[in-house]
Amino acid sequence: MDATPGAPLIQIRDVSRRYVRGVDEVHALERVSLDIPAGHFVGFMGPSGSGKSTLLNLVSGIDRPSEGDVIVAGQRLNDLSEDELARWRARHVGLIFQFFNLIPVLSARDNVALPLLLTKLDKAERVRRAETALRVVGLEDRLDHYPRTLSGGEQQRVAIARAIVTDPDLIVADEPTGDLDARNAEAILDLLRQLRQHFGKTVVMVTHDPRALRFVDDAYHLDKGVLLEGEEAARAQEAIRVSAGAAGARGPR
Amino acid sequence: MGLPLSYSLRNVGARRGRTLMTAGVVALVVVACSLFLGLISSLKRTLVSTGDARNIVVMRKGSDNDGSSQLTLEAYQAIRFFDGIARDAQDQPLASPELVVQPFFRTREGGRENVLVRGVEPVALAVHDNVRIVEGRMLTPSSGEAIVGRGVLGRYAGASLGDDLEFGRARWHVVGIFDADGSSFESEVWVDVRELANDAKRPFPYSGVRIRVARPEQLEPLIRRIDDDPRFALEAERETEYYAKQSESANTLYVLVVGIAVLAGIGAGFGAANTMYAAVQARTAEIGTLRALGFSRGAILTSFQVEALAVAAIGFVLGALCSLALSACLRRLLGGIGFGAATFTVNVITLRVSAADLLFALLLALVIGTAGGFGPAWRAARLRPIEALRKA
Amino acid sequence: MKYAGLVLANLGRNKLRTALTGGAIMLAVLLVCVLLTMPAGLDAFLNNIASNTRISVHNKAGLVYAMPYAFTRKVRQIDGVAAACAFVWFGGAFEEAGRVTFPNFAVEADQVGAVYPDYDVPAQQLADFQRYRDGAIVGRATMRRYGWKIGDRITLRSTVWPVNLDFRIVGEIPNDRSPLLWMNRDYLDEALKAQGRPAGLGIAGIVWVRAADPERVNAIMRTVDDLSRNSDSETASETEKSFFSNFFGSLKGFIAIILLVTGLVALCIVFIAANTASMGVRERAGELAILKAIGFGRRLLFATLLAEATVLSSVAGLAGVVSTIGITKVLHVFAGWNASLGPLGAFIVTSSVIVEGIFLSLFVGMLAGVVPAFGAARKPVVATLHEVF
Structure with missing residues (x-):
């Protein structure tokens, strides 16, 4: 599929997500609609329980909406079965998690090559691509290291390499800086921005890291399952800037 | 600071699924272990512990068992008055002349087995004093009567009190049932010695004599005197040695079963320790939390150990109940377990799981609990709290 | 095949646990296999040794209730009988062993070859057996066990008869599993007469009969038993297979109980292994969710997990079978012919x-x-990812 910058890659139409936890019905998302253009770096922000992770899961095809449509690159995700979704994710989405979630028994190279197992590429090609991806994230000297011997920032970069190795249209990151110190967090955010700038990737990220505001093209604010707009969104963004400033005054953590 | 006992016990109750799974595994080990131990101790009772240390066996020189020995009336009459033989209240020597024959018996299932039939005189009960009539009465000589051992009971057509047993050339009326502490006598049928000799058309009336010595120190001199007597070419040995020799060929079997049991025990024990290990390892984060809250390593170790032992104990109780039920089922289903001894007669073994077997199984369960629980708890307690927490 | 790396890496995740689980499975397989060789031995014996034309004739009351030797001649004259040979248990103990370590019988030297043509004893050796009173024909298993060869002289002490006899080995039953020893009946007879038993041997323990035609077997058995009816020694005739299956009948119960107990134990070990494996998989729930999120389908995940278990258990199973072969080799050396087994x-x-x-x-x-x-494969991704995000 072609990802011309500016055209909406992701269309979210009146999406609600409810699930049952115990006896309660939780309204994680309520009638959210938004478009994300191809080639943008987008942040979903909001407090815990605001529904930002749920939205991310819907965009990446990990979860399905209770109501409404999620259309990514022209594919209506609602129409796909569990297994079709899995195949779709393998082709079109790269995932990055807060806790890196590398497979501990595989080396950095094998971790990155993991998604390529689902393609028809031969072994040599899989290795070549994995090494290229690791070079992109600056870890060409860590190919044979196992996750437990890498620092947090390095692990997250391996995870990013794993996310880009299939050359997906969409990279989805869930709190990618949540478990990192300030220096590493900035480096990771910078890396994600470079992916957008140099490779034209669409990057969608959930975060409550105020630093992220400096890197993203657009920030969407959610609260209690609802997408904030206009005045409210501006106020939420301002609140984050202020808290970031306050945090900055206390110095790096 | 220690953790309250209730923390351990509540954990056992709260993680019901995992507790049951782990306890179930321990229970399986207990079942396997006690069934095998039961089989081994039953085998041992029959094969090894037959014979009385105060008795000697007299046979023809060169024959290695009752079934192939022959003895004349004169020989018996001569040796029964040798010195050193114990005497009963009527001052009669405790020397029991016996004839052993191995006729076919028809099993209830229609099969055919060689059973050891022992022709005896009433004195036999005094010489073999672990043989006790538990039902009915002793046979009366010359009246076609028989008494049967507990292992024989019910195994063969007619082998029950008041019934007629058919073997050799005649029918024998069963008037009594005896037991003999699980020894191989329980696999025998006893009849009158003269009647048996007639039935089997034996040229010699006896196959051997069993003698009870008066005092232990007279045993060796008596054996020597019988061995050295030039008139009859006889040979004497301790009854315990005689049965030990008889069971020699069955020793392979015994070793085999013990070998299997050891292998099985190792397999099951390691498996269970493995399960226990996995169960505790899965809770590394919880241990980290406890450490973070300030509990000492010792306190955590103790607490997890108590928990592991509690789970092992539950497993033991479950397993013990199962194995008792199973062994009862097997007994009912199979009756005794027959197998051929060296004399080609059938020894009947009854599978019984004894208290000692269960005690051993309990020990094993506790060892599994300790070994399986200690390793991972120790490892987790040594982690720095922050690392343990990260293993979530 | 490209997933092999993943499967192997996962097996190496917790080497101790993998080794313990594999070891447990290996032991279970070993146990069951060793035990299974026992009934297999019995079956092999019944199928290989027993012929469908051979009949055993013995006293109805039991093998120790002998028959008059003269009865053998009567049996031989029955229509359809190709050959008949009287056997008497000698119960000879080879001195070095001290007890009966192989079955040995006194047989009619001129008849035995005709009753056992399937044993393939060379004609020349059978002729020697008839020529030399002290000749003996020995099964290859016993020959090998004691390192005997044709021409050797040996002494057996009877545990049944009051004699010691010297033999020269004149022939071999060319069967690796045959422990038998045949000696000349006349030789024992003379020895007994010399011992002051004017009647000599006088009896037959079992008369082995070969029918000329399998069709005639039943008729011959009926005729033999009719011949002996109302005599002092009524006989019971049966086919060779039935004889041995009865003879070893009591072993069957024993096999049953051992197999049952072992089966239970093996089952225990299996459940324990399965339980441990499932605990291992549960611990990896988060990782599996990641794989699913990356795009691994349910079927693929299921297959890799299954492959993991199957690789482990088949390696362990192979090791179990190989050690079975090893252990039985050792048992062969130690056990030899064993009366109780x-x-x-x-x-x-x-x-x-x-x-x-x-x-x-x-x-x-x-x-x-x-x-x-x-x-693990069935759970929806989101459910397990909750534990991850």
Whole structure:
């Protein structure tokens, strides 16, 4: 599929997500609609329980909406079965998690090559691509290291390499800086921005890291399952800037 | 600071699924272990512990068992008055002349087995004093009567009190049932010695004599005197040695079963320790939390150990109940377990799981609990709290 | 095949646990296989040794209730009987062994070859057996065990008869599993007469009969038993197969109980292994969710988990079978012919034993793999990812 910058890659139409936890019905998302253009770096922000992770899961095809449509690159995700979704994710989405979630028994190279197992590429090609991806994230000297011997920032970069190795249209990151110190967090955010700038990737990220505001093209604010707009969104963004400033005054953590 | 006992016990109750799974595994080990131990101790009772240390066996020189020995009336009459033989209240020597024959018996299932039939005189009960009539009465000589051992009971057509047993050339009326502490006598049928000799058309009336010595120190001199007597070419040995020799060929079997049991025990024990290990390892984060809250390593170790032992104990109780039920089922289903001894007669073994077997199984369960629980708890307690927490 | 790396890496995740689980499965397979060789030995014996034309004639009351030797001649004259030979248990103990370590019988030297043509004893050796009173024909198993060869002289002390006899080995039964020793009946007869028993041997323990035609077997058995009816020694005739199956009948109960107990134990070990495997998979729930999120389908995940269990259990199973072969080799050396085990002591590893062992290990693999793999693969991604995000 072609990802011309500016055209909406992701269309979210009146999406609600409810699930049952115990006896309660939780309204994680309520009638959210938004478009994300191809080639943008987008942040979903909001407090815990605001529904930002749920939205991310819907965009990446990990979860399905209770109501409404999620259309990514022209594919209506609602129409796909569990297994079709899995195949779709393998082709079109790269995932990055807060806790890196590398497979501990595989080396950095094998971790990155993991998604390529689902393609028809031969072994040599899989290795070549994995090494290229690791070079992109600056870890060409860590190919044979196992996750437990890498620092947090390095692990997250391996995870990013794993996310880009299939050359997906969409990279989805869930709190990618949540478990990192300030220096590493900035480096990771910078890396994600470079992916957008140099490779034209669409990057969608959930975060409550105020630093992220400096890197993203657009920030969407959610609260209690609802997408904030206009005045409210501006106020939420301002609140984050202020808290970031306050945090900055206390110095790096 | 220690953790309250209730923390351990509540954990056992709260993680019901995992507790049951782990306890179930321990229970399986207990079942396997006690069934095998039961089989081994039953085998041992029959094969090894037959014979009385105060008795000697007299046979023809060169024959290695009752079934192939022959003895004349004169020989018996001569040796029964040798010195050193114990005497009963009527001052009669405790020397029991016996004839052993191995006729076919028809099993209830229609099969055919060689059973050891022992022709005896009433004195036999005094010489073999672990043989006790538990039902009915002793046979009366010359009246076609028989008494049967507990292992024989019910195994063969007619082998029950008041019934007629058919073997050799005649029918024998069963008037009594005896037991003999699980020894191989329980696999025998006893009849009158003269009647048996007639039935089997034996040229010699006896196959051997069993003698009870008066005092232990007279045993060796008596054996020597019988061995050295030039008139009859006889040979004497301790009854315990005689049965030990008889069971020699069955020793392979015994070793085999013990070998299997050891292998099985190792397999099951390691498996269970493995399960226990996995169960505790899965809770590394919880241990980290406890450490973070300030509990000492010792306190955590103790607490997890108590928990592991509690789970092992539950497993033991479950397993013990199962194995008792199973062994009862097997007994009912199979009756005794027959197998051929060296004399080609059938020894009947009854599978019984004894208290000692269960005690051993309990020990094993506790060892599994300790070994399986200690390793991972120790490892987790040594982690720095922050690392343990990260293993979530 | 490209997933092999992933499967192997996962097996190496917790080496101790993998080793323990594999070891447990290996032991279960080993146990069951060794035990299975016992009934296999009995079957092999019944199928190989027994012929469908041979009949055993013995006293109805038991093998120790002998028959008059003269009865043999009567049997030989029955229509349809190709040959008949009287056997008497000698119960000879070879001095070095001190007890009866192989079955040995006094036989009619001029008849035995005709009753056992299938034993393939060379004609020249049978002729020597008739020529020399002190000749003996020995099964190859016993020859090898004591390192005897044709021409050797040996002494056997009878545990049944009051004699010691010297023999020269004149022939061999060319069968690796035959422990038998045949001696000349006349030789024992004379020795007994010399011992002051004017009647000599005088009896037959078993008369082995070969029918000229399998069709005639039943008729011959009826005729023999009719001949002896109302005599002092009524006979019971039966086919060779039935004789040995009765003779070893009591072993069957024993096999049953051992197999039952071992089966239970093996089952225990299997369940334990399965339980451990499923615990291992449960611990990896988060990782599996990641794989799913990356795009691994349910079927693929299921397959890799199953492959993991199957690889482990088939390697363990193979090791179990190999050690079975090793252990039975050792048992052969130590056990030899054993009165209480009979043909059970042959410990023959037949191909069916091997197949059953492999099958068992695969079954363990399936059981240990399918349940947790199914559970893990079925769970929706979001449910497990909750634990990850």
